[in-house]
Amino acid sequence: MSRLRKFLADKAVFAEPLEIVRVWTLRALMELNGHREFVMSTCFSSDALANYLGLGDWVEDADGNFNRKTIRQELQRRHRAVEADANSQTIPAPLSGNAQRLATRCGLSDTDCRILEFVILIHNERLLGEAVDSLGHVMTRDLPLILSALLKLPVREVKDALRSTSALAQSGLVKVDHGSLDLTGKLEIISDDFAERMCATETEPMTLFRDMVIPTPPAELGIDDYTHIAPSLAVLLPYLRYALETRKKGVNVMVYGVPGTGKSQLARTLARELECRLYEVTSENEDGEPINGERRLRAHRVTQNFFGQQRALIVFDESEDVFADGDSRLDRKSTAQSRKAWMNRMLEGNQVPTIWISNHVDCLDPAYTRRFDMVLELPIPPKAQRQRIIQQSVGELLDTVMVRRLAGLETLAPAVVARAVEVVHPIRAQLGQQTVDDAVELLVNATLEVQGHAAIPPKNDPNSLPETYDPAFISADVDLAQVGKGLMRNGVGRLCLYGPPGTGKTAYGRWLADQLGKPLLVKRGSDLISMWVGGTEKNIAKAFKEAAREDAVLLIDEVDSFLQDRRGAQRSWEITAVNEMLTQMESFGGVFVASTNLMDNLDQAALRRFDLKVKFDFLRGEQALALFTRYCEALGIAAASAAVRREFGRLGKLTPGDFAAVARQHRFRPLATAEAMIVALRAECEVKEGSFGQIGFL
Template identity: 60%
Template sequence: AVRAGQCFFASREAMIVFDEAEDVFSDGGLMRDSTARSHKAWMNRLLEGNAVPTLWLSNRVDDIDPAFIRRFDMVVEVPVPPRAQRERIVRALCADAVEDSVVRRLAHEEKLAPAVVAQANGVMRCLGSSLPRERAGNVLLHLVDSTLAAQGHAPVGGKNAQQLPDFYDPAFINADVDLAAIAERLKDSRSARLCLYGPPGTGKTAYGRWLADQLDMPLLVKRASDLMSPYVGENEQNIAAAFRAASRDGALLLIDEVDSFLRDREGASRSWEATLVNEMLTQMETFQGVFVASTNMMTGLDQAALRRFDLKVKFDYLQARQAGVLLRRNGERLGFALPADVESLSAAHLPYVTPGDFATVMRQQRFRPAISFEDFLAALKGETALKAVSKLGIGFLR
């Protein structure tokens, strides 16, 4: 068809568009070559001698033979639009029907094609124009999430990953540096590589969100599940894409569970593990923005990776004074009668408590409410009792 089109339109002002070209270049398998490889000489002549300008559109180029790629006059990548542009697209489609928070949440999702939003918006409007904006937003998110799930992507309709937890307060973070001072200094430089390490629930990931808020920067959050792929080579591509997106949007890049990508290469048993670390180190070295990595397992990180972090900040269990203030604050919030020695109770009964423990117990109030301050304290003790803490003392680095 393409060859026939070249002959038919040769004497006219025309252009040919070949969509989904990857079906020709990468439709082979283990036992047979792709269509393009099977007819390599013919394909080369088609690419080198076309009389009519031809656009070859492909969703990916990974499997296209380099010999074919070099025969294209121009190879142009069309990346995912920046977040600001995505927000303009979504706003133009449905801002009149849903709340602004829904627009921002949809715009944050890189894997969400504008066509999906347009289709979901059309369905939502067919359901009736009488829907209140809040209900319309929930309907739109549900429709979009259904399509994303069918495509194998995570939903956007859940809790906003960019949102700072309501309970977060830097005053209740037990770190070995002044976190507020770091934020103040970064307002000028806006370039740093920070590694936050410590037990779960100590506020590492939340600090990354808080820092982005203080710097008035967009936030790009990536977890291990967002970047890891079962296919060889895609992990490295996903990591590179995350850093590119952060650079493009001027965003603070927060990678949670970074130990998944920076394991010590000396213990690597497979070549791809070392390649993954190498790619991560390369991206860290060239990234000019603010990069925050968090981990619960500092001891297993690659030594070269540790050297590339400008600052390594230890987040530890709450001090007795901090735990006492949180205990009093949450007890008052629940309307309990408090004993006079709340602070001493926290020191005696909650030696390994974290802000995350308080958040967990507060969420439990929805389905297992405490009836007294003693019940609330017992629930906190139950959370801390499950932790495997070294007998050498608070912390986990020895």
């Protein structure tokens, strides 16, 4: 006896198997010649099976009397004995009753039920499984003959039951795996837990699938939390209501977006609005183990038979398991691609409306995309909405300032905050209020970093508008305050701000948004340029779409990085990026601000699309002195004397950015006097190219 067989024989403890199992076991061994592998030259392939069949005297034969011919004759005798009484052997009541209930729901024939019962038992009864696997490699074409011999069913009926279009196959309960070689692998059950429950006790069919399909919890968000997709919901809700009332087939909706935007909650909210039940195809079993995409699809197929007559929706979360689980590098197709025809039929004929949820749809085959009734992107909510959702999830845990800081980050999904709060809330007693805020910030920033996003801006954000900001301190060729008033009246405009670095172009965009009472959406050239073909154009379109959705002022900094003159373009994407930019500018109905340090390189057609081109320059003398005085007051520095002001006048080419840089230095290298501030400003000026000359007001 091998060590492995000895180990299994010692460790296994079996209840007395069913008599019908004994019948099928001996048929497999004798009628289908499984004994050739079971009875080896000097031992059995399974001692446990031998003991069960009454061959125990040969299991521990120490006298060398193991004789294959004698054992085969004994097996023949036992086979004849069980066949004489085979018609009186029945399937256990729990299995038979559950199979009949499934047959009623799924439209299974008597032959289908017999096969289903057999497949469940070969997976549930180890000895039967060992017996049928002694048949060796089984070809798919031989399955009808094998099952006909074992179950005493007509070959034609078995063949029909095993067809891919049969009721049994369409139910998803049993699948013929053409890649497996042994019989238990060839006849695959939907799940081992399902097989166990089928044999345990008679129960309602849905209980049999509780590890694969579950009712979802109630929605935590309301329809008012999704106002940022109101136009889509205005179509989706009536359509789903119509589908439920008319039992329309082939209704599928794809909802996608970055993690944490509330996609799963949206499905629950829709079900509540439609007053219907919502069931989820789970991604893991009761033990927390993942369920692969193929088995999840089979579970989805099962739901069609159970809920087709109910007012219900199905949600298939993490649908990447099906549509994007392949690997092109290994030439391995996704689950959906390897079953393309079947998937297409399912998407066109499913009885229960299904909401498919994914974090991305980049890998979705166009053949599937066109079969979805709606493809809905769920973006991160706009700032006001984020703040309301975050406030609801944090309660009194965080102060108002912290909530505003969290809501101000456009890449932060509310679910990330909710997860951080779940961690911090139980230990809040050991933390002070400041430490609680810091702990949440720590957890959120860690997640943002992994996602490739910027961290939460610090409390003293250097990119925020300084208290000293005033458009009067900007040297421009137009009255910037008047421009702001005009945009407040009209609400639409396209501005191009150009000039040297630090002259206040970006800050003016922030001031403008503040004056208009709108959020500011800032995108830099590096945010929009993509390494992928078509990616830059997609990012540009997404930026304008996001600004329109949030009713935000869109500020694109460093616009020269992708809006260069097409006449000098050397790559095709440089041309298509400009074309996309022009298209979006033409159709945008809000305030768009572009800034650049390199005006001469911009595309001429793009320049014509701007309503106003504003030149920002170095500060004029009186502006520089006024700003110098303002910063001295803000930093608590004594007023400058006349001599100091004369010294200040010798500085050349000052910008508001120079003053902002010196103010930031003051935080860690305090400036005690106006003279020290001049020294710091001079250092900033000296690093600029061609900064010689005086301001010229003295």
